[in-house]
Amino acid sequence: xxxxLVRGQNHPLPQARLEIRVSAGTPLVAAATLGDENGTxxxxxxxxxxxxxxxxxxxxxxxxxxxxxLAVDLxxxxxxxxxxxxxxxxxxxDASGPFRFGAVAAPFVAVTGLDGAEIASYTLTGLExxxxxxxxxxxxxxxAWKVRAVGQGYAGGLAELLADQGMAQxxxxxxxxxEAVAGGxxxxxxxxxxxxxxxxRSRQPAAPALGPDHxxxxxxxxxxxxxxxxxxxxxxxxxxxAPGVPGQPGPAPYPGGPVVGDHTAEPSAPAxxxxxxxxxxxxxxxxxxxxxxxxxxxxxGQPARPVAGxxxxxxxxxRLYNQVWGMFEDLARTAAAYRSAVDFADSRMxxxxxxxxxxxxxxxxxxxxxxxxxxxxxxxxxxxxxQEALDRDLAQLAAEAEVVExxxxxxxxRWDNPVWHAYRVPMEIPMALRLGDLRxxxxxxIRIPMLVRLPLERGLWIDSGRSRSLDGSFxxxxxxxxxxxxxxxAHAARLLAxxxxxxxxxxxxxxxxxGAQPLAPLVHTGVLAVPPAQGAAGVADVLARLTQRVDLVQxxxxxxxxxxxxxxxxxxxxxxIVNDFPHGFDDRxxxxxxxxxxxxxxxxVHLMLVADREESAGYGPLLDPLxxxxxxxxxxxxxxxxxxxxxxxxxxxxxxxxxxSQVLHQVLSAVAAARRSWNR
Numbered sequence: 001x002x003x004x005l006v007r008g009q010n011h012p013l014p015q016a017r018l019e020i021r022v023s024a025g026t027p028l029v030a031a032a033t034l035g036d037e038n039g040t041x042x043x044x045x046x047x048x049x050x051x052x053x054x055x056x057x058x059x060x061x062x063x064x065x066x067x068x069x070l071a072v073d074l075x076x077x078x079x080x081x082x083x084x085x086x087x088x089x090x091x092x093x094d095a096s097g098p099f100r101f102g103a104v105a106a107p108f109v110a111v112t113g114l115d116g117a118e119i120a121s122y123t124l125t126g127l128e129x130x131x132x133x134x135x136x137x138x139x140x141x142x143x144a145w146k147v148r149a150v151g152q153g154y155a156g157g158l159a160e161l162l163a164d165q166g167m168a169q170x171x172x173x174x175x176x177x178x179e180a181v182a183g184g185x186x187x188x189x190x191x192x193x194x195x196x197x198x199x200x201r202s203r204q205p206a207a208p209a210l211g212p213d214h215x216x217x218x219x220x221x222x223x224x225x226x227x228x229x230x231x232x233x234x235x236x237x238x239x240x241x242a243p244g245v246p247g248q249p250g251p252a253p254y255p256g257g258p259v260v261g262d263h264t265a266e267p268s269a270p271a272x273x274x275x276x277x278x279x280x281x282x283x284x285x286x287x288x289x290x291x292x293x294x295x296x297x298x299x300x301g302q303p304a305r306p307v308a309g310x311x312x313x314x315x316x317x318x319r320l321y322n323q324v325w326g327m328f329e330d331l332a333r334t335a336a337a338y339r340s341a342v343d344f345a346d347s348r349m350x351x352x353x354x355x356x357x358x359x360x361x362x363x364x365x366x367x368x369x370x371x372x373x374x375x376x377x378x379x380x381x382x383x384x385x386x387q388e389a390l391d392r393d394l395a396q397l398a399a400e401a402e403v404v405e406x407x408x409x410x411x412x413x414r415w416d417n418p419v420w421h422a423y424r425v426p427m428e429i430p431m432a433l434r435l436g437d438l439r440x441x442x443x444x445x446i447r448i449p450m451l452v453r454l455p456l457e458r459g460l461w462i463d464s465g466r467s468r469s470l471d472g473s474f475x476x477x478x479x480x481x482x483x484x485x486x487x488x489x490a491h492a493a494r495l496l497a498x499x500x501x502x503x504x505x506x507x508x509x510x511x512x513x514x515g516a517q518p519l520a521p522l523v524h525t526g527v528l529a530v531p532p533a534q535g536a537a538g539v540a541d542v543l544a545r546l547t548q549r550v551d552l553v554q555x556x557x558x559x560x561x562x563x564x565x566x567x568x569x570x571x572x573x574x575x576x577i578v579n580d581f582p583h584g585f586d587d588r589x590x591x592x593x594x595x596x597x598x599x600x601x602x603x604x605v606h607l608m609l610v611a612d613r614e615e616s617a618g619y620g621p622l623l624d625p626l627x628x629x630x631x632x633x634x635x636x637x638x639x640x641x642x643x644x645x646x647x648x649x650x651x652x653x654x655x656x657x658x659x660x661s662q663v664l665h666q667v668l669s670a671v672a673a674a675r676r677s678w679n680r
Contacts, residue, residue, distance in 0.1 A: 002110075002118040002119065002120065002121055003119070003120040003121070003457075004120075004121050004122075005120055005121065005122045005147075005148075005149035006122075006149060006318075006321065006322055006325070007122075007126075007149050007150070007151040007312070007322060007325070007326075008148070008149065008150075008322075008325050008326070008328075008329055009148070009149050009325070009453075010146045010147065010148040010149075010644050011119070011120040011146060011147055011148075012144065012145075012146050013074070013111070013119065013138065013144075013145045013146060013147055014113075014119065015113055015114075016073060016074040016075040016145070017072070017073050017074075017075075017113075017114055018072045018073075018074070018111055018112065018113065018114075018119070018138075019069055019070065019071060019072070019111075019112045019113070019114070019116075020068075020069070020070040020072060020086055020109065020110070020111055020112075020136065021067070021068070021069050021070075021109070021110045021112060022067060022068040022069075022070070022086075022088065022107060022108070022109050022135070023066070023067050023107065023108045023109075023110075024066055024067070024088075024104065024105065024107040024108070025066065025104050025105035026066060026090070026098055026104045026105075027064040027065055027066050027091060028064060028065070028066070028068070028088050028089065028090060028091070028107065029049075029050060029064050029088070029089040029090070029091055029158075029177060029181050030060050030061050030065075030068040030070060030086070030087070030088060031047065031048060031049040031050070031060055031086075031087040031088075031089070031158075031177065032047075032048045032049075032055075032058055032060055032070065032084060032085060032086050032087060033046060033047050033048075033084070033085045033087065033162070033165055034046040034047075034048075034055060034058070034077065034078075034081040034083070034084060035081065035082065035083035035084075035085060035165060036080055036081070036082055036083070037082045038166075039082075039083050039085075039137075039165060039166075040165065040166035041162065041165040041166055041167050042166070042167075043167070043169070044167075044169060044172075044173055044176075046081075047162070047167075047173055048060045049173070049176070049177045049180065050062045050063060050064075050177060050180040050181050051176050051177060051179070051180035055077075056076050056077055056078055057072065057073040057074060057075070057076030057077035057078075057081075058070070058071070058072055058073075058077065058084065059071040062180070063181070064091045064181050070086065072084065072138065074138065074140075074145050081140075082139060082140045083137055083138070083139045083140070084137065084138040084139075085134050085136075085137045085150070085165070086109065086134070086135045086136045086137070086138075087132065087133070087134055087135070087158070087161060088107055088109075088124075088132070088133050088135050089131060089132040089133075089157060089158045089161075089177075090104075090131045090132070090157075091178070091181050091182075092131075092157070092178050099131055100127075100128065100129050100130065100131055100155075101124070101127035101128070101130050101131065101133065101153065102127055102128035102129060102130075106123050106124050106125045106127070107123075107124045107133075107135065108121065108122075108123050108124075109121065109122050109123075109124065109135045109136055110122075111136070111138075111147050119147070120147050120149075122135065122136060122149040122151070124151050125151075125312045125313070125314075126151070126311075126312030127151075127153045128153075129155045130153025130154055130155050131154070131155065131156075131157045132153070132154045132156075132157045132158045132160070132161045133151065133152065133153040133154065133161075134150045134151070134152045134161065135149075135150060135151065136148065136149060136150060137150050141644070146644075148644065157174065158170075158173075158174040158177055158178075159171045159173075159174035162174060305399070306396070306399050306400035306402075306403050306404070307403065308320065308323070308403045308404045308406075308407035309323065309407065310323065311323035311326055316409075317409055317411075317412075317430055317431055318431060320404065320407065320408060320409070320412060321412070321431050321432055321451060323400075323404060324404065324408075324412070324448065324449050324451055325451070327397060327400060327401065327404070327448055328438065328448045328643070329643075329645060330393070330397060331397055331440060331443060331446065331448060332440075332643045332645050332646055332648055333645065333646065334390060334393040334394070334397070334442075334443075335390075335440050335442045335443065335646075335648060336645075336646040336648070337386075337389070337390075338386050338387070338389070338390040338442055339442075341382065341383075341385070341386035341389075342382075342383055342386055344382070345378075345379045345382035345383050345386070346379070348375075348378070348379065348382070349375045349376065349378070349379035352371070352374075352375035352378070353372060353375050356368055356371035356372055356375065390442060394442070394443050394446065397443070397446055398443075398445065398446055401446055401447070401448075405417070405449075406418075408434075408449070409430065410423055410426075410497065410498065411430040411431075411432065411433050411434065411494070411497075411498040412430075412432065412433075412434050412449055412451060413434065414434070414437075414449075414655060415490070415655060415656065415657045415658060415661065415663055415664070416658050416661070416663075420663045420666075420667060421663065421666075423497065423666070423667050423670060424670070425497075425500065425501050425670060425671060425674040426498060426499070426500055427500055428500065429454055429455075429498065429499055429500070429503070430454060430498050431453065431454065432451040432452055432453050432454060433451065433452055433454055433494055433495065433498060434449050434450065434451055434494070434655055435450050435451075435452055435460075435491060435494075435633065435654075435655060436450045436633065436652055436653050436654045436655045437449060437450060437652070437653045437655070438450050438641065438650045438651065438652060438653075439650065439651050439653070440648060440650060440651070441651075447653070450641075450652065452631075454498070455573060455601070455604065455606075456601060456606050457601055458601065458629065458630060458631045459597050459600070459601065459606055459607035459608065459609065459629065459630045459631070460488075460491065460606075460607070460608045460609070460630060460631050460633055461608075461609045461611065461627065461630035461631065461632045461633065462484045462485075462487050462488045462491075462608065462609065462610045462611075462633055462634070462635060463484070463611070463612070463613070463632055463633070463634050463635075464477075464480045464481045464483070464484030464485075464610055464611060464612050464635065465477075465480065465611075465612030465613055465614055465615070477612070480612075480635065480636075481514070481515075481579075481580060481610070481612075482515075482517070482518055483635035483636065484610045484635045485515045485518040485519065485579050485610050486518045486635065486656065487633070487634075487635040487654045487656060488518075488577055488579075488608050488610050489518055489519060489521055489522060489577075489664075490654070490655060490656050490657055490664070491608065491633075491655070492506055492522065492575060492577060492608065493521065493522070493664055493667060493668055494655070495575060496527055496668065496671045497667050497668075497671055499572075499573065501671075501674035501675050501677065501678040502572060502675060502678040502679065503572045503573060504572055504573045504575065505529045505570060505572045505573070505574050505575070506522065506527060506528055506529065506574075506575045506577065507528070507529055507530070507533070507542055507546070507574065507575070507576045507577070508522065508528060508532035508533065508576075508577045508579070509532065509533045509538065509539055509542055509543075509576065509577070509578045509579065509584075510532040510533070510534055510579045510580070511533075511534060511535060511536070511538070511539055511579075511580060511583050511584025511585070512534070512580060512583055512584065513532075513534050514579070514580055515532070515579045515580070515610075519532060519579075521664050521665055521668055522668065524665075525665065525668035525669050525671070525672045526672040526675075526676075527668050527671050527672045527675065529570075535584065536584055536586070536589075539584050539585060539589050540588075540589060542576070543589055543592040543593065543596070544592070546574060546576060546596055546600070546605055547592050547595055547596060549569065549570075549574065549603075549605060550595070550596065550599050550600055550603055550605050552565060552566065552569065553565070553603040553604070554599065554602075554603055557603070571604075572604075573604045573605075573606065574600075574604060574605045574606065575606045575607075575608060576596065576605070576606070576607050576608065577608045577610070578593070578607070578608070578609050578610065578611070579610045580610065580611070581593075581609055581610065581611035581615075581616065582611070582615065582616045582619070583615075590619065590622070590623070593607070593626070594623075594625065594626050597626055597629050597630065598625075598629060607630070609630060613627060633652065633654060634652060634654065635654055636654075637651055637652065637653045638651065638652055639651045639652070640652065
């Protein structure tokens with residue numbers, strides 16, 4: 001399943017040998033840089049560009065083109081490389097071409113496997129005056145590779161971009177790139193021909209095609225040995241060979257070695273003689289999105305006042321989603337900068353004190369005291385400067401949070417937001433769902449909504465085993481089970497509330513019947529498909545029905561016969577809430593649960609587990625894959641989540657219904673009424 005990323009979102013890469021495809025409405029320059037753990041590019045030998053297209057594990061095009069295919073072999077990159085950044089730039093060598101991305105269609109970038117199947121894609125929207133952009137980055141984290149949608153643009157072009165990545169000779173490299181592009185300008189590949197429908201989002205794996213510098217069409221078939229010349233290298237041209245491991249065949253990133261820019265002819269005009277349609281195939285609508293809300297004018301000398309929904313996006317919900325994650329990233333980087341500054345101040349003071357004490361003459365008397373006092377004064381000044389910058393950034397973020405939180409739609413809002421009092425069953429599924437709030441110690445008063453994309457790609461684990469919360473309060477095991485199930489009910493109610501009528505079904509397994517009170521909102525409003533299953537027989541029945549559904553849908557999809565499902569099969573999204581796991585589960589039931597956790601999300605069956613991991617210790621390592629496959633949440637505040645940028649430990653707070661509020665009952669009653677009306 002393809003992951004359509006938004007800016008800042010990441011996705012795991014299941015394989016090392018990949019292809020990165022770029023599609024745009026005008027010829028672009030494609031390049032890539034190799035960075036260390038901090039993202040620093042240490043020299044020209046770490047940059048792949050049209051003048052030097054091949055590096056170990058990486059190869060780019062030698063020319064400007066409207067479509068590019070970059071070959072990547074992550075196993076072949078040096079061990080010192082932790083980040084591969086994909087760069088796009090408008091060609092300064094073409095005087096007739098555009099000079100800013102705001103004047104062209106939004107570029108589309110996709111990461112695919114060797115068979116052309118998309119793994120992740122990203123449309124670079126929101127660019128204006130920028131002429132160069134970091135589109136994607138592939139980064140190594142804990143031994144595994146992931147891809148992140150970046151979309152960071154630079155109005156100063158490639159020189160500014162490379163300088164931002166730490167290159168001292170950025171201006172020189174940018175000039176070399178433009179010279180290489182100018183030398184091959186005659187071979188630039190034009191924009192692709194028009195598609196049959198602008199809204200057609202389906203993309204088939206591209207077949208090998210005749211390249212502009214090849215004399216024969218590449219044959220299709222399984223990947224074989226790499227040909228003598230690089231797939232990007234013109235025959236007979238001088239230049240480095242394809243990247244690879246010494247003594248082994250280099251990467252064959254696609255069958256037969258198709259080349260960059262496989263559109264060799266000028267796009268033909270429509271039959272009526274009208275203009276050529278260069279509209280992007282991944283665009284949702286033919287018209288451009290409406291402009292974001294305008295910010296009110298700021299007072300002289302004051303920062304601009306924040307506005308809800310001023311991020312990029314094709315709808316207000318998408319803009320708010322992007323804005324929330326922009327706030328999350330800003331807070332992460334702001335806190336990282338503050339912590340780094342304080343650590344530097346501490347280490348500097350420690351070093352100065354060691355130097356002062358290393359001289360026996362300065363250990364006593366006024367000279368030593370003065371040195372120590374001066375070191376402490378410099379430390380205080382550095383910390384105060386860092387605190388001032390932190391306070392300034394936090395004030396801006398707090399002001400943004402004050403305007404964003406009230407503007408959030410129901411799917412993104414807290415349960416105490418007034419938007420729930422005007423709740424209506426939606427007609428469409430939203431982009432994401434709020435599962436709680438995130439905060440950092442440096443900004444305890446700022447809460448960032450924790451949003452996850454829909455449909456869920458992972459199951460949820462509500463950990464009922466923690467007995468001590470961050471505020472110092474204690475709860476026994478019985479109380480933690482109750483709190484965990486209440487959190488699960490609140491999350492399930494949100495999922496029900498944000499789906500159209502009849503498109504989301506909830507099942508509950510409560511083997512011992514211990515969760516009757518927390519489950520009452522779901523039971524009494526009638527939103528459950530059937531009453532909660534109890535006992536070993538009830539557990540076996542629910543698991544058998546859901547595993548059978550997964551098997552049937554998988555077979556239908558693999559056989560290309562999705563319309564051949566048995567009549568009466570519920571095709572809505574399914575959620576299974578399991579309380580007090582593993583009580584009531586035998587070995588067969590445990591294996592069925594693992595199967596649902598692994599295979600269910602891809603076919604619309606999702607798992608929400610309320611469990612204490614220690615209570616299942618008797619199964620040994622058998623259940624380790626189950627816990628790793630689920631997103632762990634807690635019913636009390638806990639600092640167990642980390643961000644993908646700097647690895648902060650964020651405190652997670654669950655999204656719970658305020659005590660005494662009737663909003664949950666009102667929302668679920670509306671969902672049940674809509675379901676009854678839909679079933680008539």
